[in-house]
Amino acid sequence: MPAGFASICCMDIIMKKQADKINLIQKYKQLTAGKDKKQLILMWSTVLVCTLTIIFVCSCIIYTVNLNKTPNTLHTRFDEANQKMTNQKFNSYINSLINKKPAGNQQGTKTAEPEKGNVKETDKTTQKDNASVNKTIYKGVSTTQAAITFDDGYNRKYVEKVLDILKENNIKSTFFIIGKVLDDYPEVWKRAVNEGHQICNHTQSHQILTNMSDEAVQAEISGWETSARRVLGDDYLTRMKKEFPYLRLPGGGGAKSSRILKIAQKNGYKVIGWNVETVSSVINPLKNKKSVSEISDKIEQHVVNNCSGGSIILLHFNQYDMGNIEAIVKGLKNRGFQMKTISQLIK
Ligand SMILES: [Zn+2]
Structure with a gap:
């Protein structure tokens, strides 16, 4: 293909893309200018609904994951605590705290x-x-x-x-x-x-x-x-x-x-x-x-x-x-x- 013809084709494509962009911008301007308010409202409503749906789905997923995870975590911690401290030691520790003699004038x-x-x-x-x-x-x-x-x-x-x-x-x-x-x-x-x-x-x-x-x-x-x-x-x-x-x-x-x-x-x-x-x-x-x-x-x-x-x-x-x-x-x-x-x- 001759170089001149190729460059003409490329220019033609670029020009077409530019024209498409201009059309889109003009179309959007027409919409925002209130020429087609119904379409504008429909578009933003769709965006809003989609966003809310995504947020809701994500929240459900996070909640479900935590729901399954928390008790296990608590149980694990409780088991660990149990291993480290027997009931006797725990109760004694609590009692030693509450039975501690107050210092100085903090009697009472x-x-x-x-x-x-x-x-x-x-x-x-x-x-x-x-x-x-x-x-x-x-x-x-x-x-x-x-x-x-x-x-x-x-x-x-x-x-x-x-x-x-x-x-x-x-x-x-x-x-x-x-x-x-x-x-x-x-x-x-x-x-x-x-x-x-x-x-x-x-x-x-x-x-x-x-x-x-x-x-x-x-x-x-x-x-x-x-x-x-x-x-x-x-x-x-x-x-x-x-x-x-x-x-x-x-x-x-x-x-x-x-x-x-x-x-x-x-x-x-x-x-x-x-x-x-x-x-x-x-x-x-x-x-x-x-x-x-x-x-x-x-x-x-x-x-x-x-x-x-x-x-x-x-x-x-x-x-x-x-x-x-x-x-x-x-x-x-x-x-x-x-x-x-x-x-x-x-x-
Ligand atoms: Zn006592």
């Missing part, structure tokens, strides 16, 4: 035992073992009496406040005080005993007993007795072991463990639990959501409304339980309950 934020049953028992227990050991006592049988008990003993100011209120209302109570805390202000505990209250074993250093060897558990129980003997005297300890030999397990840990209960029994103790408490029922769920006074109001309602005949109520010397303590005592009295020591309640 101390929280302790979860309600019975919250501490999972992991010691191997057989029915035969259970048959030979005294079980934890959670309540008495009286329909008109209840026991208000106080644990740990941190915060001297609150302890003295409670002693004043109990005295004014002529109520005797049972205190489960940590051995080390007995040494912190002995005169206060002597006053409690002189005013007719019972001070009982809550172990020497408030560790979760299910984590410990038999020997270490024994040392915790005996250590408390040494502190009690030093602070309250030989006679008190002898009377206590004879008339009201009660032990409350730190964090409730071991309340259903035949191993722990056997060691307690061997030491002459009855293990005392509770059936009304405030830490896991009120304080922990509301701690970061409500003010201290609002939580104290809830505690007052909770304790007064949930107390029943034979109830063993567990309180701590913290700012929440102590906020309305006088109203709690009066509310229980107004409901007709006689407030007693544990030995009077369970005799």
Whole structure:
């Protein structure tokens, strides 16, 4: 083909393409100028529907993929966590956190035992073992009496406040005080005993007993007795072991463990639990959501409304339980309950 003819053909093609482009642009301009609005609306509607359809389909695919994936991921993580940390260690860890002594002036934020049953028992227990050991006592049988008990003993100011209120209302109570805390202000505990209250074993250093060897558990129980003997005297300890030999397990840990209960029994103790408490029922769920006074109001309602005949109520010397303590005592009295020591309640 001659070179001149080829270049003419190429030019012709280029010219035609240019003409097509111009036609398209003109056609679009005609459309956008409103000459054919129906076609314009139809075109954009089609684009919109297609876009929405694509987005919807993509969302469905992503959702379906995640739906299939998430549970497996969670299960895998849960299994991994289980492998790394047994239930016992986990519960003990949680309990060690909530039972940690507050630093400095933050007394009162101390929280302790979860309600019975919250501490999972992991010691191997057989029915035969259970048959030979005294079980934890959670309540008495009286329909008109209840026991208000106080644990740990941190915060001297609150302890003295409670002693004043109990005295004014002529109520005797049972205190489960940590051995080390007995040494912190002995005169206060002597006053409690002189005013007719019972001070009982809550172990020497408030560790979760299910984590410990038999020997270490024994040392915790005996250590408390040494502190009690030093602070309250030989006679008190002898009377206590004879008339009201009660032990409350730190964090409730071991309340259903035949191993722990056997060691307690061997030491002459009855293990005392509770059936009304405030830490896991009120304080922990509301701690970061409500003010201290609002939580104290809830505690007052909770304790007064949930107390029943034979109830063993567990309180701590913290700012929440102590906020309305006088109203709690009066509310229980107004409901007709006689407030007693544990030995009077369970005799
Ligand atoms: Zn405690």
